[in-house]
Amino acid sequence: MAENITIEEPWTRASLSSAVKNAAVYMVIANDAETPDALLKVEGTVADRTEVHEMTFVDDIMRMNEVESLEVPAKGTAFLEPGGYHIMLLGLKEPLKQGESFDLKLTFEKAGTLSTSVEIREPFVKEKHQH
Ligand SMILES: [Cu+2]
Structure with missing residues (x-):
């Protein structure tokens, strides 16, 4: 049942320029059901392709891999946040x-498909003061 899944604070960053063709979307997915669920597919119209990725560091090198499904534990949450999923x-x-927003459609194994509106926040600006 879709009512068991709640999407909290879906957001992304504004593009710094039109040369930037990719963006990462973050959110918290809460599952109120007694059984685990899994995010299987994400669809949207703002980009050619939409994938679920995991970011990892191997020998200090950042890598991103597509994941087939992202588990949302029973009575628990899955965090999509910078540096991770x-x-x-x-x-x-x-x-x-x-300041604008766009819709994404998320399909879960048990909860089915639901739509969420992603808030576009300020662009990423490199820290000027590094220690
Ligand atoms: Cu990625």
Whole structure:
């Protein structure tokens, strides 16, 4: 049942320029059911492809791998956050503009398909002061 799944605070960053063709989307997925669920598929119209990715570091080198499914534990949460799991938008059709939003459709193994509105926040700006 879709009512067992709640998407909290879905967000991404605005594109710094039109040359940027990819973006990562973050959110918290809460499962209120007594059984685990899994995110299987994400669809949207803002990009050519939408994948679920995991970011890992191997010998200090950042890698991103597509995952077939992302488990959401029973009575638990799955965190999609910078440095970990994220939804990857590949081939953005238009730059993402701060303050706007767009829809994504998420399909879960048990809860079925639900739609969420992703908030576009300020672009990533490199820290000027590094120690
Ligand atoms: Cu990615």
